[in-house]
Amino acid sequence: MRASIFQKIIISSGLLLGFALFAGISNVEAEEDLIGADEYRISCMSCHGVGGKGDGAMAKFLTIKPTDLTSLAKNNGGQYPGIKAGTYPFLRIFQIIDGRTVVSGHGERPMPVWGNRYQIRDLGPAGTHEREVRARILELVYYIQSIQVN
Secondary structure, three states, rough: HHHHHHHHHOOOOOOOHHHHHHHHHHHHHHHHHHHHHHHHHOOOOOHHHOOOOOOOOOOOOOOOOOHHHHHHHHOOOOOOOOOOOOOOOOHHHHHHHOOOOOOOHHHHOOOOOOOOOOOOOOOOOOHHHHHHHHHHHHHHHHHHHHOOOO
């Protein structure tokens, strides 16, 4: 009798653990899908719009029309070093966001329109802030890559 109850407990525990792991993985995958979207919403959506087409709420007030971020790969003619025509210019987008490549519509580098969210400063333990900023930039670059259309 005890072996039977013990076996039932083991099986039940295994099923619960399996379900918990499955549910946890699903939540992580869903969260990963939203991470870059949150960065986009915080820093880009007001000008580039919900879908990235350049039609955000602030677009009508800007002298320079925001870029359609969904067509960066399609419109890439391969001019950027080492990138084939028609591919997503990942490194170039990263460098635009981190300030190494200047885009006139984003303002002066010391005070870009998104404030200091993507500026690396010496705060806290060595390298901590830099890693956080680079992680935000990567999330945003990957999100923009995910909205590319052919």
